[in-house]
Amino acid sequence: MTDRRWTVAVVGATGAVGREMLRMLEERSFPVSRVRALASPRSVGRRLPFAGGEVEVEVLSEAAFEGVDIALFSAGGARSLEFARSAVQAGAVVIDNSSAWRMDPEVPLVVPEVNEDALDAHRGIIANPNCSTIQMVLPLKALGDAFGLRRVIVSTYQSASGAGQGGIDELFAGVEAHRSGEALPSEVFARPLAFDCLPQIGDFLDTGYTSEEQKMLEETRKILSMPELPSSATCVRVPVARGHLESVTVDLERRATAAEAREVLSSFPGIVVMDRPGEMVYPVARDCVGRTETFVGRIREDNALPGTLHFWVVSDNLLKGAAWNAVQIAESLVARDRVSVPRG
Ligand SMILES: NC(=O)c1ccc[n+]([C@@H]2O[C@H](COP(=O)([O-])OP(=O)(O)OC[C@H]3O[C@@H](n4cnc5c(N)ncnc54)[C@H](OP(=O)(O)O)[C@@H]3O)[C@@H](O)[C@H]2O)c1
Incomplete structure (x- = not known):
């Protein structure tokens, strides 16, 4: 990194x-000269902890991007569509967490361990993939490079925090309501989540898939530069507060034993293999909360199909699935000297 501060x-x-x-910027000692915390008018004046002090929340507006070098957007797609371009016009590089720009052909969709080079083509906006996609593409890239990827099938077990703070609050409110015999809330989620699993994340499409499942398919193809990769997802919301879990099946070009796959996955950056099932060593959400890595376990060959592997992937959706991937992109931009908006 250079000596410059941003x-x-x-x-x-x-x-x-x-x-x-904010926590990741602080923990990574990202070279900031100033941090601006932007949110809705509801939060103006709130003070958020940062680097031993506090930063006061200001209202999101076009003027707020004056003098900003890097803008990390995480306020929903509507805000990204409304403000990202004006932030870029003001000279900021935008790293956007929403789905607003992910499939725009001009916008790189980046997981640094997988396709960091795509950053060099940015024109001001860079997209962070969906949380479930991010943790899946790490092992897919590792196994694909080593054995060739023919097909992917995934079932997700996604936590309440994937729907933001409101999702966490609704899960806990549901547990309380269940205890006191009241009706369980379902404003954030389509059905009550407490003590249940919901096979719906996002809206249903004409195909029978949900928007979340479609995002996983499209984003995976874009990140891996495999536009035809056959892939299918079933996305399920589970009553876990934080951390997403996934069961993944891959068909490979060349047959790999579980031991070979374990070795390949262990040496891939950002992946931690936890796979000693006899000793009950496999990742669960509790192991992964607060960690930036992606954890893989239960690696095994299919009983009947040679070249087919199954494994289990867990990560903190708020970190690798969102905040850490975004700050990691910012670090890559600094290292590659690309914290600037190309003109023309
Ligand atoms: N949660 C995840 O695992 C995850 C993963 C990847 C991507 N994302 C994406 O990240 C974004 C934020 O998700 P989250 O989970 O952090 O949601 P959240 O907990 O609901 O937070 C939403 C944030 O957006 C702000 N906001 C809402 N309306 C606004 C407005 N009109 N003007 C300015 N700010 C506004 C809120 O500010 P106030 O507090 O003032 O309302 C709050 O800071 C979403 O686009 C989501 O899709 C989330």
């Missing part, structure tokens, strides 16, 4: 992801 804006700083972004 003005960083966190848009949605009061949210579940935004607060983790």
Whole structure:
């Protein structure tokens, strides 16, 4: 990294992801000269902890990007569509957590361990993939490079925090309501989440898949530069507060034993293999909360199909799935001297 320091804006700083972004910037000693915390008018004047002091929340507006070098957006797609371009016009490089720009062909969709080079083509906006996609593409890239990837099938077990602070609150409110015999709330989630699993994340499409499942398919193809990769997802919301879990099946070009796959995955950056099932060593959400890595376990060959592997992937959706991946992109931009908006 250079000696230069940067003005960083966190848009949605009061949210579940935004607060983790501030924490990641601090924990990584990202070279900030100033941090600006932006949110809705509801939060103006709130003080958020940062680097031993506090930063006061300001309202999100076009003027707020004056002098900002890097803007980490995490306030929903509507805010990203409304403000990202004006932030870029003001000279900021935008790293956006929403789905607003992910499939725009001009916008790199980046997981640094997988396709960091895509950053060099940025024109001001860079997209952070969906949380479930991020943790899956790490092992897919590792196994794909080593054995060739033919097909992917995934079932997710996604925590309440994937729907933001409101999702966490609704899960806990549901547990309380269940205890006191009241009706369980379902404002954030389509159905009550407490003590249940919901096979719906996002809206249903004509295909029978949900928008979340479609995002996983499209984003995975874009990140891996495999536009035809056959892939299918079933996304399920589970009553876990934080951390997403996934069961993944891959068909490979060349047959790999579980031991060979374990070795390949262990040496891939950002992956930690936890796979000694006889000793009950496999990742669960509790192991992963607060960690930036992606954890893989239960690696095994299919009983009947040679070249097919199954494994289990767990990560902190608020960190690698959101805040850490975004700050990691910012670090890559600094290292690659790309904290600037190309003109023309
Ligand atoms: N949670 C995840 O695992 C995850 C993972 C990847 C991507 N994302 C994406 O990250 C974004 C934020 O998610 P989250 O989980 O942090 O949600 P959240 O906890 O609900 O936080 C939402 C944030 O957006 C701000 N906001 C809402 N309306 C606004 C407005 N009109 N003007 C300015 N700020 C506004 C909120 O500010 P106030 O506090 O002032 O309302 C808050 O800071 C979403 O786009 C989400 O899709 C989330």
